[in-house]
Amino acid sequence: MSDDEPTTDDDEPRADGSGTGIVPPDDETPTWNERKSRRDGLARVTYEYFERSRREDEELRRESDYVERDVLGFPTWPHEMIRNLSLTAFFVGMILFLAAMLPPHIAAPADPSTTPSIILPDWYLYWSFGLLKLGPLNPDLAILGGEKLMADRTYGVVANLVVVGFIAVVPFLNKGSARRPVEQPFWAAVGVAGVVFSFTIAALSAKNLISSVLNPHLLFDLTFLAPIVAGTISYAVLKTMREGYMYDLNRRYYRLRPPK
Amino acid sequence: MSIERKDDHDHVDWLRDKDLSPVESTFLFVLIWMDKRLRIVDYLELLETMYYRWNLQMPKSHTEQYNLDNKFWYWYPLYALGSFSTIAYVVAAISGALLGFYYSPSAAAQTCIAGLEGSTVAYCSITDIMTSLDFGFMLRSLHRWSAQVMTAAVFLHMLRVYFTGAYKEPRELNWLLGIVLISLTMVFGYTGYLLPWDQLSYWAGQIGVEMALSIPLIGEWAAQLVFGGFSPGQATLQRMYILHVFLLPFVVTTLIAVHIGIVWMQGIAEPH
Numbered sequence A: 001m002s003d004d005e006p007t008t009d010d011d012e013p014r015a016d017g018s019g020t021g022i023v024p025p026d027d028e029t030p031t032w033n034e035r036k037s038r039r040d041g042l043a044r045v046t047y048e049y050f051e052r053s054r055r056e057d058e059e060l061r062r063e064s065d066y067v068e069r070d071v072l073g074f075p076t077w078p079h080e081m082i083r084n085l086s087l088t089a090f091f092v093g094m095i096l097f098l099a100a101m102l103p104p105h106i107a108a109p110a111d112p113s114t115t116p117s118i119i120l121p122d123w124y125l126y127w128s129f130g131l132l133k134l135g136p137l138n139p140d141l142a143i144l145g146g147e148k149l150m151a152d153r154t155y156g157v158v159a160n161l162v163v164v165g166f167i168a169v170v171p172f173l174n175k176g177s178a179r180r181p182v183e184q185p186f187w188a189a190v191g192v193a194g195v196v197f198s199f200t201i202a203a204l205s206a207k208n209l210i211s212s213v214l215n216p217h218l219l220f221d222l223t224f225l226a227p228i229v230a231g232t233i234s235y236a237v238l239k240t241m242r243e244g245y246m247y248d249l250n251r252r253y254y255r256l257r258p259p260k
Numbered sequence B: 001m002s003i004e005r006k007d008d009h010d011h012v013d014w015l016r017d018k019d020l021s022p023v024e025s026t027f028l029f030v031l032i033w034m035d036k037r038l039r040i041v042d043y044l045e046l047l048e049t050m051y052y053r054w055n056l057q058m059p060k061s062h063t064e065q066y067n068l069d070n071k072f073w074y075w076y077p078l079y080a081l082g083s084f085s086t087i088a089y090v091v092a093a094i095s096g097a098l099l100g101f102y103y104s105p106s107a108a109a110q111t112c113i114a115g116l117e118g119s120t121v122a123y124c125s126i127t128d129i130m131t132s133l134d135f136g137f138m139l140r141s142l143h144r145w146s147a148q149v150m151t152a153a154v155f156l157h158m159l160r161v162y163f164t165g166a167y168k169e170p171r172e173l174n175w176l177l178g179i180v181l182i183s184l185t186m187v188f189g190y191t192g193y194l195l196p197w198d199q200l201s202y203w204a205g206q207i208g209v210e211m212a213l214s215i216p217l218i219g220e221w222a223a224q225l226v227f228g229g230f231s232p233g234q235a236t237l238q239r240m241y242i243l244h245v246f247l248l249p250f251v252v253t254t255l256i257a258v259h260i261g262i263v264w265m266q267g268i269a270e271p272h
Helices: A032-037 A042-063 A076-101 A123-131 A152-173 A185-205 A216-254 B011-017 B022-038 B040-054 B076-100 B121-131 B136-163 B172-194 B199-213 B219-227 B234-266
Strands: none
Touching: A076 B076, A076 B136, A123 A152, A123 A185, A123 B136, A123 B172, A152 B172, A152 B199, A185 A216, A185 B136, B011 B022, B076 B136, B076 B234, B121 B136, B136 B172, B172 B199, B172 B234, B199 B219, B199 B234, B219 B234
């Protein structure tokens, strides 16, 4: 502590609004055990604690008419909380608006004897449903006399596990400190290919629906070609962008945080 | 100072000596009263810690700390997707709890609309909610849309995390937890999709049964466990219902709490 910093008589830092007014526990703060071993009794410690903070408050009020805490960032209360509340209100309002504008309807009752021409799960499972239709990719092995090792259905379930498994191991494959897509064009391209694949495989799951527009065989090929094309294009674009972008980034950033 | 020890415990007299405001004396009186019985002071350190926590100040953000010109990173709005999905989850939980008062998971035959063949009790409870219950249509709509929004937000949240590299060390475990959560969200959606027991539900259930059956070795066992048989029926509906309203809410809520807790502990990964 420097000499010119204001202190009270007993050499404690004086809280006058210039600092935080909060003194963190230091070495002299009694520990739980010390406090427990005092003969004065626990009640006295409680009293002293509250009395001390009351006195501190009084001093604070006496010495300045306005007590201000230093704020380094955005204060949690009330600023951040009010911002959160308004964002929450906005989002909930959006959900209410959607619900009011586009109410869901209900289909005909379940009928085990009539299979509808189009069977689809909800949209977020289209990709999984599409993976069940990968039968043509299921290799038939010559050793088994052209028999398939797995049933097509099993193959589809395994494909689901493979996709989820790949996503799960991403953090263990892609290490290092790169954060932005331009810093890691390859992994960004993998991501773009994955996103495109999730759409094309979803389209494949609804191939009955779009067979009038698109030949199912062409759709099947596009399902796997489109992601590769999209990934390649984004890789090329990011690689091209990289030099100019990284120059800027390096100048202000890697000086501070060298890459691993 | 007298040799005889003063009575430490004469709090009332001691309170009278002090010049305390009514609020303070009431508080202290209650504190002492509680302390005599519950030994609150044993937890004083916890209280102290909470006091400092409460008065914690926001740390400098990464950009401020490293003086990155406070450059605005144009993906910041996407950082709200995680909390957006949590908000949608809360809305779905509230509207779902209200729907639960009126829904019954029974595949027994019931005719509720004249001329409509093959409707069941479950189906009729949904149509009743939609046509007879005040604000029932809105309630169902709200539940469905909040579920859709939650799922969409969860997917986009995952994409944001992927493209900003936020899954990297030290956040691998939270990424794995997130994969579990997104899967459970889809199971949540799937089980809910089956509950109206209309044509879409029934045949989605059929797909589910077939997927379970095609798991090698344990297929039949898994189909029995999850769907209660080899074709959708009363047992399927009931299992989906219990998964949807009892099992998954507890599991998913706990995992969301852990997921957010880890984010809280580790801080948000900024893309710098």
